[in-house]
Amino acid sequence: MAREATLAAPVARPLLSRRARELLTGYAYLLPVAVALGGTVVVPIVKAMQMSLYNHVLIKPQEYRFIGLANYVRLLRDEVFWLSLWNSFVWVFGSVSLQFAGGFAAALLLHQGFRGRAVFRTLTLLPWIIPGVVVALIWEFLYQPNYGALNDVLARLGLMTEKVAWLSNPQLAMPAVIATNVWRGVPFFAIMLLAGLQAIPEELYEAARVDGAGVLDRFRHLTLPMLRPIIVVATATRIIWTFNYADLIFVMTSGGPANATQITSTYTLMQAYSNLDFGYAATLSVVLLLIMLAFTVLYLKLTRGVEPVA
Amino acid sequence: MSARAGSPGRGDLAERVLGGPVLWLGLLGLFVFAMAPFAWVLLASFKTRTELYATPLVYLPASINAANYVDAWTSRLTPFSRFFANSLWVSSVTMVATTAISILAGYALARFRFAGRQTFLLVFLATQMFPAVLLIAPLLSQWHALGLIDTYQALIYSNFSFTVPFTVWMLVGYFESIPRELEESAMMDGCGRFGALCRVVLPLAAPGVAATAIFAFVSSWSELLFAITFTSQTEMRTLSAGLLFMVGQYEIQWGQLSAGVIISTVPVAILFTFLQRHLIRGLTAGALKG
């Protein structure tokens, strides 16, 4: 990108004053964003890091004091934290892989020309844009053991004899919240991949067709490679986002039953929101952030499919 | 593309099968998958109490009964009319402010070369990775210190933390795809930088800007954690927070709740319908590099 820009720029003129003016204008344009993010992200991050070094439990104000890395030591010994990390992995892997599969299929379908495509596309993409609470509540209702639709449909199809409490059973709760997240996330992949598909020039397909490539060949040798950058970006974004995403589980199970759906971000949230242990919550989130940063670097290195920026 | 499905006579067998039965079955499956949960809630929102809790389950309400909507909309305890207004205000202001901030920042990052540019870009990337849960505790004490608890400002400012990084990111890619020469010539014609931005760049980048705006609106509309932490009074709750508080009550009033769910969905659905094309294009602009 930087390369492009330099190429596209006209030959620099030796007028220093103009450059200085440009520079100033540039900084002026960035001032609002610096204020907005400085106040809502940068300062709070620093504050959170500082908080993680303190014993800061709201219900015990008299015990507020600097404790160094004690919170981090506690974290290493905290069984629930390690469990939550494993749960996060299951949650992220389950959600993203299924979302990707579903989203890819949906994108290929929606890419075809048929009557009413626009309306159809809007409808099927709806789950993605509605609020997380709404998604959680819709599915809580579907899962409700006594008057939810899922049990009833399964019973009518003869697939189930006994009522199942989807969100109360520790074995089923995680699959149930993942299914909900998949429902929500399929449209995201569908949108991204659909855009990717539409960006592939039609001529390439024509050329491949002329060369006698079948539909499957064209998919493997043309569509997939062309989509690679967008797949990388979409997947990486989604993994990070899913890892950090707490709303759905928070509303549906609050991490229960018996921590079966406790992922690291909900555990952090519960520490801050229910236990009011701000110090430990800050510690958890700092660790959460480090994990995510490490992941991003690793992922981008491994795939090398996209340039590091933009 | 349309040629493929449009002329099934052409191509090989696989193509015909894929374009025909598989396509239609797939579309049907997709439709059911995406829509069935909505249908269930929509139907539930019209049901009476007896119908909601009947055994065996009743799927179709006997009549279209708007009582749940009226109750939810006018309820003293969970006034959806108020929640709706709050959400609309918070999301709209966030949208306008985010868009303004991001246009300036995106343009600057796309066009100016200056020290710290890479740092800026990295900050935007890193911020998107930031878990929202981390911001809650520090922001809470910050808003309290500024006396902003239970105000719209607290919600709007907090929303910047997740809308701005993404929209700037999107717009940088978008602006870069617009040929620099167009502005150069406008500036030759006597426009200033800002003039060129407004008259040349923005019209060309309109789809991207629209996408940015919608993104900001939709994500603020969905925001939950800030809304439940930084507000405590009923009058200040947004739809998301209001829905959650409705669950915290004595019994889940699934009828009213379903009505609330539909009320919260409709505006974003409408917005999405009108602007989905731009949204899709804009969303992927960064990733595809125009």
Next chain:
Amino acid sequence: MNDRLRCSRRQVLKSMLAAGALTAAEYAWWDEPLVSPRRAWGATPVRFQFSVPEPKRNALVESLVQRFNQSQKDFEARVEFVPQAQARQKLITSITAGSPPDVAQVWDNWVGEFEGMSALEDLTPRVKDWSGYKDVIPLAWETVTVKGKILSFPWVVTNDGVYWRTDRTREYGVKAPRDDWTFDEFLAYTKAMTKPDRNQYGFGMRGQGTWAVLYATEFMYANGAQVLKDGKVAINSPQAAEALDWYLDLFRKHKVCPPSVPTDGWRGIVEGFGRGVTNAYIHNSGSAEEQKDFVKPENFATVPLPIGPAKKRVSFYFSETLTAFKGGKNREGAWKFMSWAMEPEPHYMYSKGLGLLPARKTVAERPEFTKDPALAGFVKSFPFSIVSPYLAYAGWGGKLDSEGVPLFQQALVGKLTSREFLDKFAEVLTKNMS
């Protein structure tokens, strides 16, 4: 000016009328106040947080507040409804933020925690001078006394009992629960009342919230266990483990409980019974009036908890308090409001409206409380009721909720044995004996 005068005269007339109507048709008055709200000129606001929003209580509290506002000129109470699940966090956050409400309705097991934050004022001298002091039963004062200091008003009190469906018990020809029933009879009853084909379960066990642990503890006490013995935590005794196994087996082994138990809180158990999914559940008297609407008064009754193998039983006695905060902006108004709410009439109305038992003797002795079959199980439980052992230390209230309940859930779903749960739980308690 003239207008306003005339208006206020009309108001006075209306108020008198209202007072007359109150004695005539007591309940209806609370449902719909006859007097429109009066603008209190120059009155300072009193913020009152109420933490159990459900339609009946809301109506009661709203009219209560309105009534208070009409009873005097200096203060204007304003009620803020907060869902129970968020109430504690919200109070703590607002205390830390320095903006707590002036008064809040909270449970006695939270009071110690607030005291630990130095958020409460020692009311002891003031309460002792208060006219109703002697009329409030000593046990009720005990629930709000921390380290020798009275910190709140025990607004209403209650203990735990068993709700059961009289109509269905008759229909299925099952032997009805007796006042002195045993664990075995309890099991037999809940088994006989479980009809999976009709989507009915014998017992709505509670799996979430503080009381999930409290109910289980009551069963442990019936087997001779104790939370504290000689100043040490003794909840991990063999008797406790045995009783807990028995209790959890209702869900794990005998399947007399709905599958949703691990996520059923207060809302879940009351709703389950109200909609006919469960045929019995344990709760305090606070849902009695609700169930009169849901399942009709003639279709249910209450009995005390069963007697355990140790020939013992207890019912934990607790209070719903009115608590004022040091950080409140209007502490005088808070006191006025609390002491007014404890006056016989408002006190009677609130208790009666919900089926909770009044803390004042003179009110509790009225026949509406002593003679109601829906309350019989609770009144009969008084002789063996004790203050919850978890009130012994201020630090326990919150930990019960944040650590005890998740551990309990693990035992419930079989991830921990009863013994393991009790050991871990005892550890939590021991760590927080302050």
